[in-house]
Amino acid sequence: xxxxxxxxxxxxxxxxxxxxxxxxxxxxxxxxxxxxxxxxxxxxxxxxxxxxxxxxxxxxxxxxxxxxxxxxxxxxxxxxxxxxxxxxxxxxxxxxxxxxxxxxxxxxxxxxxxxxxxxxxxxxxxxxxxxxxxxxxxxxxxxxxxxxxxxxxxxxxxxxxxxxxxxxxxxxxxxxxxxxxxxxxxxxxxxxxxxxxxxxxxxxxxxxxxxxxxxxxxxxxxxxxxxxxxxxxxxxxxxxxxxxxxxxxxxxxxxxxxxxxxxxxxxxxxxxxxxxxxxxxxxxxxxxxxxxxxxxxxxxxxxxxxxxxxxxxxxxxxxxxxxxxxxxxxxxxxxxxxxxxxxxxxxxxxxxxxxxxxxx
Ligand code: ASP
Numbered sequence: 115x116x117x118x119x120x121x122x123x124x125x126x127x128x129x130x131x132x133x134x135x136x137x138x139x140x141x142x143x144x145x146x147x148x149x150x151x152x153x154x155x156x157x158x159x160x161x162x163x164x165x166x167x168x169x170x171x172x173x174x175x176x177x178x179x180x181x182x183x184x185x186x187x188x189x190x191x192x193x194x195x196x197x198x199x200x201x202x203x204x205x206x207x208x209x210x211x212x213x214x215x216x217x218x219x220x221x222x223x224x225x226x227x228x229x230x231x232x233x234x235x236x237x238x239x240x241x242x243x244x245x246x247x248x249x250x251x252x253x254x255x256x257x258x259x260x261x262x263x264x265x266x267x268x269x270x271x272x273x274x275x276x277x278x279x280x281x282x283x284x285x286x287x288x289x290x291x292x293x294x295x296x297x298x299x300x301x302x303x304x305x306x307x308x309x310x311x312x313x314x315x316x317x318x319x320x321x322x323x324x325x326x327x328x329x330x331x332x333x334x335x336x337x338x339x340x341x342x343x344x345x346x347x348x349x350x351x352x353x354x355x356x357x358x359x360x361x362x363x364x365x366x367x368x369x370x371x372x373x374x375x376x377x378x379x380x381x382x383x384x385x386x387x388x389x390x391x392x393x394x395x396x397x398x399x400x401x402x403x404x405x406x407x408x409x410x411x412x413x414x415x416x417x418x419x420x421x422x423x424x425x426x427x428x429x430x431x432x433x434x435x436x437x438x439x440x441x442x443x444x445x446x447x448x449x450x451x452x453x454x455x456x457x458x459x460x461x462x463x464x465x466x467x468x469x470x471x472x473x474x
Contacts (some may be wrong), residue, residue, distance in 0.1 A: 146444035147459035149182045149345045151175060151199060153209045155390045155436040156338035158454025158470055168470065171208050171456060175468045178202045179460040182345060192353035192386075193231045193254070195345035200227075200250040200355050203341035207289050209456075210339025212248060215287045215359025217296040218366045223287035223359050226373040227253040228264075232352035232381030239264040239373040242366075243271055247280040250357045253373070255279065264373060287359070299363040339456075340372060342388025344381070344440040352442060354379050354386035354402075361393065371396035376403035384442050385409055385416055390455065391428070391435010399427050405439055420447035 153175055163171070182199035190198070204212025215223040227249035228239035238257025241264065246252050255277045256265050265273055274281060340358035347353075356379045358372040370393025371377035378389045380402035387402035396402075401423055408419035420439045428435065429451050436450025438457060448457045450472070458468035 146461060147346070147440060147446045148186050148444065148462050149179055149195060149199065149343065150438045150440045150446050150448065150459040151178055151182070151203070151341070151343045151457065152388060152390055152436070152438045152448070153203060153341050153456030154339035155434070155450045155452040155455035157452065158338065158456065158472075160471060163470070171470065172468050174203070174206045174208050175456060175458045176466050178206075178343075179458055179466050179468070182343060183460045183464060186345060186347055189348060191231075191349075192233070192345040192347040192351045193229065195347065196229060196343045196353045196355040197250055197254055199343040199345070200229075200341055200357050201248045203343075204248050204250060204357055208339070209341045210292075210359045211341040211357040213287050214289050214292065214339065216292050216339070216362040216364075217288075218360075218368075219296075219300070219363045220366055221296070222284050222366065223292075224364075224366060224368075225249045225287070225357070225359055226370060226378075227355070227357040228373045228375060228379040229253045229257060229355035230353065230375055230379050230381040230386075231257070232354070232383055232386055233349075235382065237263050237375045237379075239375060239379075240270040241266040241369045241373040243267070243274070244284050245271055245281045246274045247282045247286065250355055251279055252277070253355070253357075263375065266369070267367075292359075292362070295362045303363070340390040342379070342390060342438060344386035344388055344438055346386075346440055346442065346444060350442055352381050352383070352386040352440060354381040354388050354440075356388045356390075358390075370394070371401070376400050378402060380406055382406055385439055387420075387437050387439045389435065389437045391450075391452070392433050395428060395431055395433025396435065399423070399431060399433065401428060401437065405437065416441040416445045417447045421449050424449040424451055 178199045182195045185195040185198045203209050207214035210216050225243050226241040230237040238253045240252045252274045342356040344354040356372045360370045377397045380387045385406050387405050389396045389401050404423045405419045408414045436455045439447045446459050454471045460466050
């Protein structure tokens with residue numbers, strides 16, 4: 115049997131099965147990593163980032179990777195490494211998670227997060243919190259110290275208090291850049307409503323009529339900066355986590371994919387995934403789990419499964435965004451269909467790779 119396998123592997127490519135023509139080859143080169151992170155997908159272009167901001171974002175991603183790597187090197191579990199890494203990204207104002215989170219339509223930061231342990235299948239998540247300094251820590255508390263998976267709003271905040279987590283005023287999360295983004299969206303919505311009203315007055319439908327649903331359809335720059343991490347520890351276990359402020363000008367109470375296990379975050383014994391993008395599409399497509407399912411049921415390699423889920427399923431449904439995924443053998447996939455995605459990984463030997471744009 116083993117002889118036959120060796121013989122098959124030795125056959126030239128032309129004699130072996132061709133890859134499925136419907137799935138274009140994955141853009142991401144295979145790497146062997148112990149930690150992969152993202153800092154959100156969206157309109158991320160060289161002409162929109164000045165040198166100082168770009169350097170600062172790359173430094174923040176590198177610092178998070180190095181901190182998570184140090185944890186893994188010192189024997190921490192994948193779950194601990196994910197928690198450490200995401201908490202650092204939450205404290206950076208560059209990302210839409212913790213400090214630097216986007217605003218709801220009524221001017222608050224409302225945060226969602228989740229975490230999953232691939233070794234045990236345990237998970238914890240929180241949504242709609244306004245005062246928890248590090249939402250990923252609360253998601254972890256839900257996992258370890260409650261009998262639930264997902265806590266929301268006041269109940270989640272009270273649980274944070276009981277568990278002794280740091281609580282902060284909502285202003286802690288606010289930044290000028292996110293305030294300006296909210297102002298832009300509200301202005302755009304106002305203009306659309308005015309144009310619809312004007313048309314109604316004239317009893318005519320304008321050529322540029324905007325359907326109601328499109329008022330809530332985000333421009334790509336409305337969804338940049340969610341953070342996520344997937345780690346592989348020295349025991350070969352995987353864990354994944356995601357943290358976000360959601361989408362600019364979302365209705366208060368709106369819950370995206372990030373705290374939904376299977377959509378925003380998933381981990382099992384063979385792959386860990388964290389998503390970023392227009393959450394409603396990731397929920398409907400069960401994006402993070404779909405990668406694991408393709409690997410398990412179709413026996414697809416991780417890069418092809420991740421590529422198909424983003425460039426076929428998500429794209430064909432009209433969704434935008436990307437994922438990071440890490441396999442138990444250290445394989446990395448980071449596909450996205452936006453103009454960029456803040457992303458990076460660190461190899462077992464400590465080599466850091468950080469990329470922002472779609473041509474890197
Ligand atoms: N997926 C997040 C949400 O829909 C947003 C993002 O990743 O940028 O809440």
